Amino acid sequence: MLRLFTAIPIPFDVAATLTRRQTGLPGARWRPAEALHVTLAFYGEVPERQADDLAAELARIPAGRFDIRLKGVGAFGDAHRSHTLWAGVEAGERLGVLAGRCRAAAERAGIRMEPRVYRPHLTLAYLKPQTNPDRIGAWITGHNLLESPPITVDRFGLYSSVLSDGGSHYELEREYPL
Numbered sequence: 813m814l815r816l817f818t819a820i821p822i823p824f825d826v827a828a829t830l831t832r833r834q835t836g837l838p839g840a841r842w843r844p845a846e847a848l849h850v851t852l853a854f855y856g857e858v859p860e861r862q863a864d865d866l867a868a869e870l871a872r873i874p875a876g877r878f879d880i881r882l883k884g885v886g887a888f889g890d891a892h893r894s895h896t897l898w899a900g901v902e903a904g905e906r907l908g909v910l911a912g913r914c915r916a917a918a919e920r921a922g923i924r925m926e927p928r929v930y931r932p933h934l935t936l937a938y939l940k941p942q943t944n945p946d947r948i949g950a951w952i953t954g955h956n957l958l959e960s961p962p963i964t965v966d967r968f969g970l971y972s973s974v975l976s977d978g979g980s981h982y983e984l985e986r987e988y989p990l
Contacts, residue, residue: 839943869917882960901932
């Protein structure tokens with residue numbers, strides 16, 4: 813079984829700018845530059861045969877470059893606790909279409925997808941349960957004017973994810989030019 817997802821890689825210069833912001837919040841487990849990406853679809857645990865079918869279906873996605881832009885920051889969680897810090901992604905129609913095609917490719921490969929609304933973002937950190945909510949709010953306020961230059965999306969990848977005590981490690985399995 814492989815734990816798989818599709819994502820847009822972030823260029824090195826943008827990732828370097830983001831990592832300079834990853835400071836000043838005790839309890840944050842910051843994501844390293846090489847792990848920064850914009851997820852298109854998360855497939856979960858997939859048998860190898862279905863993974864091969866998925867890879868073939870993803871190759872059928874029509875090409876077409878487009879731009880995205882990172883804008884603002886925030887946190888996911890509930891009323892009691894935030895668990896993830898993120899950078900926002902201005903959602904353009906082409907990004908939504910690509911994410912939808914990645915989901916459709918999974919369905920054609922026989923992979924059951926969770927029904928979720930696509931909320932494009934880039935995960936900056938996972939937060940420990942004891943992270944002070946006031947400090948989280950202060951960090952968000954201090955970084956909420958984040959805005960990247962346009963990022964040209966000319967490819968996406970199929971990645972595997974291996975969970976460990978130190979966090980997830982991602983491996984590019986296949987790359988798809990747009």
